[in-house]
Amino acid sequence: MRNDKAALEEELEDISNVEDEQEYDDASIASDLFTISSFGVDLDVEALVKRLKNDTYHVPDFQRQYVWSQNDASKFIESLLLGLPVPGIFLYKESDARHLVIDGQQRLKSLRKYYNGIFKEKKFRLTGLQSKWNGKSYEELDEDDQNRLDLAVVHATIFKQDTPSDNMDSVYEVFERINTGGMKLSPQEIRSCVAHGEFNTLLFELNENHIWRFIFGKNSTRLKDVELILRFFAFDENRGNYQRPMKKFLTDFMTENRNPSEDLKTKRAATWATTLQVLSESFPFRPFRPGGRALNAAFFDSFMVALAQELEKNPNIQTSTVAAAYKRLLENDSFMKYISSSTADDENVKNRFQLAAASFTS
Numbered sequence: 532m533r534n535d536k537a538a539l540e541e542e543l544e545d546i547s548n549v550e551d552e553q554e555y556d557d558a559s560i561a562s563d564l565f566t567i568s569s570f571g572v573d574l575d576v577e578a579l580v581k582r583l584k585n586d587t588y589h590v591p592d593f594q595r596q597y598v599w600s601q602n603d604a605s606k607f608i609e610s611l612l613l614g615l616p617v618p619g620i621f622l623y624k625e626s627d628a629r630h631l632v633i634d635g636q637q638r639l640k641s642l643r644k645y646y647n648g649i650f651k652e653k654k655f656r657l658t659g660l661q662s663k664w665n666g667k668s669y670e671e672l673d674e675d676d677q678n679r680l681d682l683a684v685v686h687a688t689i690f691k692q693d694t695p696s697d698n699m700d701s702v703y704e705v706f707e708r709i710n711t712g713g714m715k716l717s718p719q720e721i722r723s724c725v726a727h728g729e730f731n732t733l734l735f736e737l738n739e740n741h742i743w744r745f746i747f748g749k750n751s752t753r754l755k756d757v758e759l760i761l762r763f764f765a766f767d768e769n770r771g772n773y774q775r776p777m778k779k780f781l782t783d784f785m786t787e788n789r790n791p792s793e794d795l796k797t798k799r800a801a802t803w804a805t806t807l808q809v810l811s812e813s814f815p816f817r818p819f820r821p822g823g824r825a826l827n828a829a830f831f832d833s834f835m836v837a838l839a840q841e842l843e844k845n846p847n848i849q850t851s852t853v854a855a856a857y858k859r860l861l862e863n864d865s866f867m868k869y870i871s872s873s874t875a876d877d878e879n880v881k882n883r884f885q886l887a888a889a890s891f892t893s
Contacts (some may be wrong), residue, residue, distance in 0.1 A: 547825060548747075548755070548824075548825060548826060549755050549825060550826065550827045551755075551874070566694040567690055567693065569689060571619075571686060571688050571689075572687050573685070573686055575682050575683065575685075576680055576683045576685065579639065579685060583639055583642070586629070587628060587630065588630050589631055590636045590640065591723065591727040597640050601650050601651075601658050602658050603637075603641075604644065604645065605665075606659065607641055608645055608657060608664075608680070609664060611680055612664055612683070617638070618635070618638070619686035619687060620632065620638065620685060620688070621633040621687075621705065622688070623702050623705070624689055630689065631702075631724070631727075633725075634706075634709050645668075645669050646669055648668055648670065654668060655668055656671070703722070703782055717754060718782070719755065719758035720753065720754050722758075722781070723754060728789035729791060729796065730791055730796075731785070733791075733796050736800075737799075738756050738757050743756070743803075743807055745811075745817065747759070759826075759832070762831075763803070763832060763835050764784070764799060764803075765781055765784040766832050766833075767836045773877065773880055775875050775877055776875065777875040802839055809842060809853060810853070813850040813853035814853075814854065818857065827871075828874070829871075833870070833883045834857065834887050837887035837890065838891075840888065841891045856890035856893075859890045859893055860886065863886060866883060
């Protein structure tokens with residue numbers, strides 16, 4: 532609906548800030564067949580708005596921000612008033628009562644804003660139209676037009692993954708393939724939607740750590756900084772089960788950990804904060820950027836995990852020990868090779884983590 536030059540510039544800045552080969556891996560995360568049941572249903576606008584208000588149809592908090600302009604939203608609403616066909620929406624059935632919005636959030640949020648009467652803190656009146664409805668809020672429509680909009684139909688496709696029951700691979704795949712936003716969603720943006728929960732909330736909280744903000748830079752619009760925190764915990768706790776592709780490894784870990792216990796959340800927060808604090812005390816510079824300004828994701832995950840696990844054994848580790856381990860890795864040709872090419876390959880991942888751990892004992 533809109534061409535946002537600023538969004539493109541932010542996208543390019545995000546890409547240049549982090550060096551990560553998995554960004555170019557377009558392989559499907561699905562290794563096995565799904566059993567999916569789905570059905571279509573025609574819903575009137577009044578029912579859709581009601582289900583959005585009571586959260587029966589849930590738009591995850593961390594899904595891509597609402598980006599439509601008031602003119603964009605007005606044209607969509609005008610289409611419904613004119614009786615024109617509009618694109619359908621996709622919903623994932625999480626339970627009998629709740630459905631996750633996979634595709635259609637811009638349209639649904641536009642309807643909710645119009646019925647609530649507010650657009651960006653101002654009265655929502657239709658704009659940019661040539662029809663008789665231009666300049667009118669929902670309340671200012673005549674009764675016939677209100678009824679016409681209330682009863683306008685939007686088609687919904689509702690699906691559920693029946694098997695396998697221990698992951699959400701099909702939800703990720705559907706989200707990745709059919710989401711119709713103006714810019715392709717990043718893997719972490721999709722995860723934050725399909726695996727929303729307490730762990731997702733924790734990742735966003737940890738992302739605001741001031742040391743991490745110094746190391747990474749300004750917040751990533753594509754959630755690359757959040758993804759690196761997820762990557763840290765996934766490798767710290769589940770490295771032995773790593774298999775390519777990286778995005779499936781991360782998605783499965785996040786899905787399996789959607790709602791951790793309070794004790795585990797506290798432990799993870801402490802591990803993250805302590806590791807960053809020691810890192811900050813050991814280096815006066817922004818680490819993990821060998822040979823350039825981009826943060827190397829493979830260097831980051833292997834060294835951070837090695838440091839965190841070393842701190843479990845020796846909480847009083849000397850900063851000189853940390854600095855020496857980092858220097859050994861920079862001077863290790865094999866390690867530099869493993870973090871520079873084919874960084875998501877199973878063997879390279881195994882080797883670089885082994886070398887990172889060994890750097891503290893050399």
